[in-house]
Amino acid sequence: MIALIASAFFMAAASLPPQQASPSSPTTSVAQAAGDFDQLAQAAKRAREEDRDDSAIDSYRQALILKPGWDEGLWYLGALLYEKQNYFEACTFLRRFLAQNPSNGYGWAMLGLSEFESHEYTRALDHLQQSMLAGLGDNKKMRSTVTYVIAILLNRSEQFDESMDLLMARVASGEDTSTLVEPLGLAALRLPFLPAEIPADDKEMIRIAGNAVLALEEQHYAEADKLFDQLEATYPDQPGVHFLIGVHLLDSRPEDGIKELKREIEISPSHVTARIRLADQYIKQQNVDLGLQYAQEALKLAPGSASGHMVLGEGLIAKGDSARGILELETARKASPDMVRIHWDLERAYTAAGRVADADREKGEIERLSQQEQAH
Amino acid sequence: MTFNRLAILRAFPVLALLSLAAQAAPSPLLQSPPEQSFDQIMQQAESARAANRVSEAIVLYRQAVQLRPSWSDGWMWLGDLLYEQDRFPEAQDSFAHFLAITPAPGPAWAMKALCEFEMRDYSHSLEDFETWMHGGNQGNEALTDVAEFHMALLLTRERYFDRALSLLTERAHRSGETLLLVEAMGLASLQMPNLPGDYPPGLREQVWLAGKAMFYLSKQEFERAQTYSHRLQVDYGQQPQVHYINGLLLKAQSKSDQASQEFQTELQISPRNSQAMLELATIDIDKGKLQEAMSLSQQAVQIDSANPETHRVLARALQAGGQTKASAQELESAGKLAPENAAIHFQLATAYQRLGRKQDAQREMSTYLAMKKKRPAQDGSVKMQDASPSLEAPQ
Numbered sequence: 174m175i176a177l178i179a180s181a182f183f184m185a186a187a188s189l190p191p192q193q194a195s196p197s198s199p200t201t202s203v204a205q206a207a208g209d210f211d212q213l214a215q216a217a218k219r220a221r222e223e224d225r226d227d228s229a230i231d232s233y234r235q236a237l238i239l240k241p242g243w244d245e246g247l248w249y250l251g252a253l254l255y256e257k258q259n260y261f262e263a264c265t266f267l268r269r270f271l272a273q274n275p276s277n278g279y280g281w282a283m284l285g286l287s288e289f290e291s292h293e294y295t296r297a298l299d300h301l302q303q304s305m306l307a308g309l310g311d312n313k314k315m316r317s318t319v320t321y322v323i324a325i326l327l328n329r330s331e332q333f334d335e336s337m338d339l340l341m342a343r344v345a346s347g348e349d350t351s352t353l354v355e356p357l358g359l360a361a362l363r364l365p366f367l368p369a370e371i372p373a374d375d376k377e378m379i380r381i382a383g384n385a386v387l388a389l390e391e392q393h394y395a396e397a398d399k400l401f402d403q404l405e406a407t408y409p410d411q412p413g414v415h416f417l418i419g420v421h422l423l424d425s426r427p428e429d430g431i432k433e434l435k436r437e438i439e440i441s442p443s444h445v446t447a448r449i450r451l452a453d454q455y456i457k458q459q460n461v462d463l464g465l466q467y468a469q470e471a472l473k474l475a476p477g478s479a480s481g482h483m484v485l486g487e488g489l490i491a492k493g494d495s496a497r498g499i500l501e502l503e504t505a506r507k508a509s510p511d512m513v514r515i516h517w518d519l520e521r522a523y524t525a526a527g528r529v530a531d532a533d534r535e536k537g538e539i540e541r542l543s544q545q546e547q548a549h
Numbered sequence: 550m551t552f553n554r555l556a557i558l559r560a561f562p563v564l565a566l567l568s569l570a571a572q573a574a575p576s577p578l579l580q581s582p583p584e585q586s587f588d589q590i591m592q593q594a595e596s597a598r599a600a601n602r603v604s605e606a607i608v609l610y611r612q613a614v615q616l617r618p619s620w621s622d623g624w625m626w627l628g629d630l631l632y633e634q635d636r637f638p639e640a641q642d643s644f645a646h647f648l649a650i651t652p653a654p655g656p657a658w659a660m661k662a663l664c665e666f667e668m669r670d671y672s673h674s675l676e677d678f679e680t681w682m683h684g685g686n687q688g689n690e691a692l693t694d695v696a697e698f699h700m701a702l703l704l705t706r707e708r709y710f711d712r713a714l715s716l717l718t719e720r721a722h723r724s725g726e727t728l729l730l731v732e733a734m735g736l737a738s739l740q741m742p743n744l745p746g747d748y749p750p751g752l753r754e755q756v757w758l759a760g761k762a763m764f765y766l767s768k769q770e771f772e773r774a775q776t777y778s779h780r781l782q783v784d785y786g787q788q789p790q791v792h793y794i795n796g797l798l799l800k801a802q803s804k805s806d807q808a809s810q811e812f813q814t815e816l817q818i819s820p821r822n823s824q825a826m827l828e829l830a831t832i833d834i835d836k837g838k839l840q841e842a843m844s845l846s847q848q849a850v851q852i853d854s855a856n857p858e859t860h861r862v863l864a865r866a867l868q869a870g871g872q873t874k875a876s877a878q879e880l881e882s883a884g885k886l887a888p889e890n891a892a893i894h895f896q897l898a899t900a901y902q903r904l905g906r907k908q909d910a911q912r913e914m915s916t917y918l919a920m921k922k923k924r925p926a927q928d929g930s931v932k933m934q935d936a937s938p939s940l941e942a943p944q
Contacts, residue, residue: 261669265638272634273604292746295729330728365728370753372784412780443773474773477725 210239214246226253237266244273251283260290278307282319289322298326317348321356325367328360336360337386344390358383362413363446378408382417389421397421412441419447423454430454445475452484456491464488479509483518490522498522513542587616591623603630614646621650628660637667654684659696666699675703682889694720698733702744705737711824711858712887713737714763721767734767735760739790755785759794766798774798789819796828805832823849827862834869842866850879857886861893864900873903891920 217232233250237243247270254263267284274280285301288294301323309316320339328336337360340353355368358379364371371379385400401418408414419433431454437447448471455464468485471478486501499522505515520535594609610627614620628643641664647657662677678700686693697716704713714737720730732745735756741748748756758781765774778795785791796811809832815825826849833842846863853859864879877900884893894917901910 268635272636294746295727364754365757366753367750370750372751372754374784375754441776443776474770 210236210243213239214243217246217249221249221253226257229253230257241269242273244270247273248280251287255283255287258290260287263287264291264293276307278304278309279312279315280304281307282309282315285319286322289326294326294329298323298330301326317343321352325356325359328356329365329367329370331363331365333360333363333365341390344387350387354383354387355379356383357386361386361417362411363416364413378404378411378414381407382414385417385421410440412444413437415440416444416447416450420450423450427454427458443474445471445478445481448474449478449480449484452488456484456488459491461488461491465492477508479505479512479515481505482508483512483515486522487518490518495522495526499526510538511542511545513539516542587613587620590616591620594623594626598626598630603634606630607634614643618646619650621647624650625657628657628664632660632664635667637664640664641668654681654687656681656688656692658684659686659688659692663696663699666703671703671706675700675707678703694723698730701737702733705733706742706744708740708742710737710740711856717763718767721764726764731760731764732756733760734763738763738794739788755781755788758784759790762794762798766794766801769801771798771802787818789822790815792818793822793825793828796825800828800832805835808832821852823853823856823859826852827858830862830866834866837869839866839870843870855886857883857890857893860886861896864896868900873900876900877904889920891917894920 213232213236217229217236220226220229220232230250230253233246233253237246237250240246247266251263251267251270254260254266264284264287267280267287271277271280271284281300281304285297285299285304288297288300291297301319304319305323309319320343324336324339324343327333327339336356340357340360343353344350344357355371358381359366359368359371361382362379364375364379366372381400381404385397385404388394388397388400401421404414405418415433415437419430419437422430422433424430431451434447434451434454438444441447448467452464452467452471455461455467465485465488468481468488471481472485475481482501482505486498486505489495489498489501492498499519502515502519502522505512506519509515516535516538520532520539523529523532523535590609590613594606594613597603597606597609607627607630610623610630614623614627617623624643624647628640628647631637631640631643641661644657644661644664648661651657658677658681662674662681665671665674665677678696681687681696682700686697688696698720701713701716701720704710704716714734717730717734717737721734724730729745735758736743736745736748739756739759741752741756758777761777762774762781765771765777775798778798781791782795792811792815796808796815799805799811800808809829812825812829812832815822816829819825826845830842830845830849833839833845843863843866846859846866849856849859850863860879860883864876864883867873867876867879877897880893880897880900883890884897887893894913898910898913898917901907901913
């Protein structure tokens, strides 16, 4: 992983246009200082090009004392420190670089990766996402690395569905899937760990779950079924297993899927998502009262759940209480403005209620989100 | 981890007024000619800051404080702007200059401590957080929130697990669930002297489960807390603190017999666990088993005499046994160890009242009321052991 990141980084570094020294030093600087700076900058460049990293780091440090805002120096010093696995100090210089270049996607990526290596996971996730927004150009290796790290950090912060979406996008893009098995297994079983944090006893379970999800995505259904059976037989009492199998079965054998989800709730009594999936399924089957009951149970456990409010809203509308249904959907929208299904629900509900302007606004949101997704 | 700029501005109202006054100033140049006066540069700096031209403002504030190093507001704003850009070493330096000129208690101590935290200068960071806390933890809600959270992380690192959990529990009350908060609560409750993310990866599951159990316990969402505590027991039942956490959960649901059993199991696994002793002691006090309570709390004091809670629980046991004078002495010890704990001042006032020491009682009650007025939520830091209505601070 390190080698991959470093090589992606230096490709990015090589593409950074060399810049002149920042003009921010006082005009009182003497010519001698300017001469010293030029000498140091040249020495640093030479040392870097000759792979004399320690010498380059020294020269960059000295040059930056003379011109603290020198972009090129900040960038290369950050890069070299990263290469030397001095991630903590790399962060210091990359932050200074980004303060002057806030739209530099590579910079955010390097900072996020350095923070990841420093175990500052919350900050790393923020900055890696920022790098994707700022853009990483055509550098596929860098993009691939950043996406992978974002996916495993999303999973660690319990954003399992978002993590799964990113991982699936990688599977769909035809990338090598061998590194994705564990992250997929973790997200599928809703275990908020990095691959490196998997407890030894759980490794096999997570591997089977990951392979099952992968087989499903690659439409190898017989193999997927076999793996799900193996998972259930080997780990019948492990939290997360019946939820995964239940969700898998809902499409093909809904009654079995429901049984599995209920079993999950027995094992994990406060499982919010299992209740939401049950509510959703019952509403689909026109058993709205039971659906509403599960949605309400889910919201009692997690009052802020956007999906919970969404499903409750859908159930209320199905039951004919569109006023309360719309209110629930609006609460869901507030909690998760980027969830497209909520906007579709609202568009239909507003249209049915004759609220044309509101319905149009939702259409606009759907379009915006769809464009946003395509852009990514 | 960072917080927004507006929030910081509100922490320093005087400076915010200055910034409004400067909004009409002309737009500055990045490089000020040397002949420019301090006043001109200061005005340009204020304008740049007001217009959110952060990099430019930093350059100008630097020039201004170089011309007039005694300009304390300049150092403060410079630190604020640098912190906003995550330039922690430079920000720390600015706050240090500010505090050299204006060392009085105030939010700058917390800002400096936050910078030091980010620079991994943890001992100075905790020192400055303590100074800030003893000075009345001044600052707006956003600053207090972030500062207390980071202080709790450092207290955990330094093995002050009780104090850390008190601060984290308060935060859980105030705000929702976050990855870092759960992790921090997990570490403190498992008595692991580590920072979030910075511990052997194999312990992640245990930390996560303990953190979830403690977070939901602090929110009094017992069913959810129980789910995680159960998983913790199934997978890590022989590890220290696991039965203690479950005991806390049971005790919070008034299941004192089951809780008692869990604390005893914990003591079999970790015989020197003073927290479990204190919890057992309070259950014994409630049941009138004063001899057992006294013995357990005295053991806890011997093991962990630097922990104010040990003295506080012993004080309760002594008080329950009618030994008011000895109880007051233990409370005095607790008060010396945790002067910021409002509940101790209340309990001392009650004890002095009983001893007929009216002036002392009045002083302690005034201190308690002043602290309560400033931070009504602080009573949330009252420990699990404080179940006795006679000694509990009023909510």
